[in-house]
Amino acid sequence: xxxxxxxxxxxxxxxxxxxxxxxxxxxxxxxxxxxxxxxxxxxxxxxxxxxxxxxxxxxxxxxxxxxxxxxxxxxxxxxxxxxxxxxxxxxxxxxxxxxxxxxxxxxxxxxxxxxxxxxxxxxxxxxxxxxxxxxxxxxxxxxxxxxxxxxxxxxxxxxxxxxxxxxxxxxxxxxxxxxxxxxxxxxxxxxxxxxxxxxxxxxxxxxxxxxxxxxxxxxxxxxxxxxxxxxxxxxxxxxxxxxxxxxxxxxxxxxxxxxxxxxxxxxxxxxxxxxxxxxxxxxxxxxxxxxxxxxxxxxxxxxxxxxxxxx
Amino acid sequence: xxxxxxxxxxxxxxxxxxxxxxxxxxxxxxxxxxxxxxxxxxxxxxxxxxxxxxxxxxxxxxxxxxxxxxxxxxxxxxxxxxxxxxxxxxxxxxxxxxxxxxxxxxxxxxxxxxxxxxxxxxxxxxxxxxxxxxxxxxxxxxxxxxxxxxxxxxxxxxxxxxxxxxxxxxxxxxxxxxxxxxxxxxxxxxxxxxxxxxxxxxxxxxxxxxxxxxxxxxxxxxxxxxxxxxxxxxxxxxxxxxxxxxxxxxxxxxxxxxxxxxxxxxxxxxxxxxxxxxxxxxxxxxxxxxxxxxxxxxxxxxxxxxxxxxxxxxxxxxxxxxxxxxxxxxxxxxxxxxxxxxxxxxxxxxxxxxxxxxxxxxxx
Ligand SMILES: Nc1ncnc2c1ncn2[C@@H]1O[C@H](COP(=O)(O)OP(=O)(O)OP(=O)(O)O)[C@@H](O)[C@H]1O
Ligand SMILES: [Mg+2]
Numbered sequence: 001x002x003x004x005x006x007x008x009x010x011x012x013x014x015x016x017x018x019x020x021x022x023x024x025x026x027x028x029x030x031x032x033x034x035x036x037x038x039x040x041x042x043x044x045x046x047x048x049x050x051x052x053x054x055x056x057x058x059x060x061x062x063x064x065x066x067x068x069x070x071x072x073x074x075x076x077x078x079x080x081x082x083x084x085x086x087x088x089x090x091x092x093x094x095x096x097x098x099x100x101x102x103x104x105x106x107x108x109x110x111x112x113x114x115x116x117x118x119x120x121x122x123x124x125x126x127x128x129x130x131x132x133x134x135x136x137x138x139x140x141x142x143x144x145x146x147x148x149x150x151x152x153x154x155x156x157x158x159x160x161x162x163x164x165x166x167x168x169x170x171x172x173x174x175x176x177x178x179x180x181x182x183x184x185x186x187x188x189x190x191x192x193x194x195x196x197x198x199x200x201x202x203x204x205x206x207x208x209x210x211x212x213x214x215x216x217x218x219x220x221x222x223x224x225x226x227x228x229x230x231x232x233x234x235x236x237x238x239x240x241x242x243x244x245x246x247x248x249x250x251x252x253x254x255x256x257x258x259x260x261x262x263x264x265x266x267x268x269x270x271x272x273x274x275x276x277x278x279x280x281x282x283x284x285x286x287x288x289x290x291x292x293x294x295x296x297x298x299x300x301x302x303x304x305x306x307x308x309x310x311x
Numbered sequence: 312x313x314x315x316x317x318x319x320x321x322x323x324x325x326x327x328x329x330x331x332x333x334x335x336x337x338x339x340x341x342x343x344x345x346x347x348x349x350x351x352x353x354x355x356x357x358x359x360x361x362x363x364x365x366x367x368x369x370x371x372x373x374x375x376x377x378x379x380x381x382x383x384x385x386x387x388x389x390x391x392x393x394x395x396x397x398x399x400x401x402x403x404x405x406x407x408x409x410x411x412x413x414x415x416x417x418x419x420x421x422x423x424x425x426x427x428x429x430x431x432x433x434x435x436x437x438x439x440x441x442x443x444x445x446x447x448x449x450x451x452x453x454x455x456x457x458x459x460x461x462x463x464x465x466x467x468x469x470x471x472x473x474x475x476x477x478x479x480x481x482x483x484x485x486x487x488x489x490x491x492x493x494x495x496x497x498x499x500x501x502x503x504x505x506x507x508x509x510x511x512x513x514x515x516x517x518x519x520x521x522x523x524x525x526x527x528x529x530x531x532x533x534x535x536x537x538x539x540x541x542x543x544x545x546x547x548x549x550x551x552x553x554x555x556x557x558x559x560x561x562x563x564x565x566x567x568x569x570x571x572x573x574x575x576x577x578x579x580x581x582x583x584x585x586x587x588x589x590x591x592x593x594x595x596x597x598x599x600x601x602x603x604x605x606x607x608x609x610x611x612x613x614x615x616x617x618x619x620x621x622x623x624x625x626x627x628x629x630x631x632x633x634x635x636x637x638x639x640x641x642x643x644x645x646x647x648x649x650x651x652x653x654x655x656x657x658x659x660x661x662x663x664x665x666x667x668x669x670x671x672x673x674x675x
């Protein structure tokens with residue numbers, strides 16, 4: 001058995017005429033934070049549902065925690081936790097009752113459940129609300145309890161399907177930071193989002209961009225950036241007039257210490273500036289940013305280039 | 312243990328909703344009262360005359376001696392079928408019975424006999440009720456030791472005198488309402504949970520899908536039991552249904568078995584539905600015809616033959632029949648074992664089927 005948390009090969013899921021997932025393959029190593037990025041309807045949730053044994057694939061091979069999802073579903077389920085698009089909590093039960101109910105289904109004893117719940121709820125600063133009905137809570141509180149619910153059984157691999165949907169920026173940041181912390185604890189995390197910014201801020205190990213059921217780009221953020229970005233345009237304000245003898249750096253405009261420069265390798269450009277001891281007053285990366293690339297990928301404008309990314 | 316966790320959670324969630332609890336207590340009460348009271352009052356007070364055209368001379372001689380006409384229901388003898396029909400049409404009689412030539416002889420010989428009964432088109436319900444009364448009276452008039460089915464659609468009370476249409480409907484109503492409340496419960500316990508997404512949460516845990524189903528069945532059976540108790544009290548308070556200690560035990564047992572026999576079907580239907588609304592409509596589509604087919608309101612023997620075959624598809628038919636035997640006739644195991652066996656069969660087969668298909672039904 002390979003030492004991979006998740007192995008997906010040629011996975012397809014067709015609903016009548018919709019190709020929700022259309023021949024995707026990827027691997028996630030143990031301890032990695034893997035992001036599935038894509039617009040609405042890209043097929044992220046369907047992929048998660050198959051990986052968590054909630055949906056049956058049309059074809060393809062799926063292995064989670066070393067077990068075939070179709071042949072050993074129970075073993076798979078013992079090792080995973082899920083935060084789905086819809087909050088998995090009963091409105092008519094309190095936070096603690098919910099956590100206890102789900103914990104017991106993993107065969108945990110009540111004191112153990114209680115201790116772990118205490119740890120997470122205190123961490124999220126909602127311990128005081130443990131005996132409040134879910135129906136009386138705000139979206140942000142619910143989502144934190146939902147996370148605690150998924151983590152109490154201590155799953156090796158955790159699936160988070162848009163966990164920050166509908167949350168305010170502060171709660172979003174809390175959850176994002178918490179996910180990064182989970183990764184540091186050595187947990188494997190599969191995270192889906194349609195927000196590129198989240199992926200950038202969390203410093204994910206690997207990201208797969210999905211479009212219409214296909215993975216159109218995969219790798220680290222830098223790899224993706226490099227692949228799609230032939231050159232970057234920067235606006236820079238310095239204490240002197242610039243000139244470079246490098247064909248990879250083109251000065252587009254220059255006036256009164258202000259310059260617009262097209263660079264192929266930003267790192268190299270920065271080291272030139274440092275070496276020459278040039279003081280930078282302001283610096284702005286114009287285009288194309290990763291955001292632009294992501295939008296273009298999502299809109300299908302980069303399809304020709306995409307063919308070459310697929311390993 | 313985990314099965315119980317599932318069941319207990321379902322019950323707890325159910326109990327937390329105040330309106331939900333209030334309605335599920337009120338539902339059987341209202342249903343019993345409404346369905347019970349839409350029919351005219353008890354046997355002695357049916358107003359209307361009974362018309363008889365008899366081709367049986369022995370019957371004519373006998374009937375005057377052994378059957379004193381009651382105050383409210385007068386018997387009028389006619390000389391031809393046409394006279395009888397005319398009397399019905401003019402509203403002089405509520406029901407017309409045509410006694411065949413060999414009627415008394417058959418009864419004396421303990422042979423089954425059919426009598427044609429024409430209820431008044433103006434009030435078929437009362438007519439049918441009186442028809443039942445009639446066959447009851449004639450059956451007993453013939454001989455003391457005849458069995459219940461000699462005269463077709465013959466319904467006998469345990470005490471033999473006070474025939475009452477409630478005694479016919481109430482047992483079936485009890486079973487039907489218990490089953491209906493469980494069907495509603497299932498729609499929320501399965502389809503709604505699915506809609507809300509909590510079902511996914513349960514399904515990603517290592518618990519087996521079979522345990523989920525059994526837990527849900529357990530919770531709904533308990534609910535059905537509570538409903539059955541409410542129904543029991545209502546029928547005792549308002550409908551004068553009396554129970555001996557033995558028949559009470561049988562009634563409780565049969566109500567439980569009746570609900571249980573239907574839950575498997577309910578689980579399969581609700582698991583296959585994605586929206587609660589669809590599940591509800593489907594449930595109604597099944598339960599609504601069931602209540603007419605299963606002899607709750609009309610005796611199955613009075614239905615056309617084809618309909619009678621359909622009636623035997625529904626477990627409610629057996630539950631109603633057994634309950635009627637237990638409550639109305641106050642008889643025990645010897646008279647209900649067949650119904651019990653069929654119900655148990657239904658219960659086991661549908662629960663197993665539900666357990667095995669649950670996974671397929673619930674997954675996309
Ligand atoms: N049960 C289903 N039956 C039919 N079609 C489905 C089903 N589930 C998903 N789809 C379709 O599959 C496609 C992918 O849906 P999916 O939910 O996986 O997308 P997503 O990437 O999670 O989108 P979002 O960001 O909106 O959550 C969509 O076109 C959707 O309509
Ligand atoms: Mg989704």
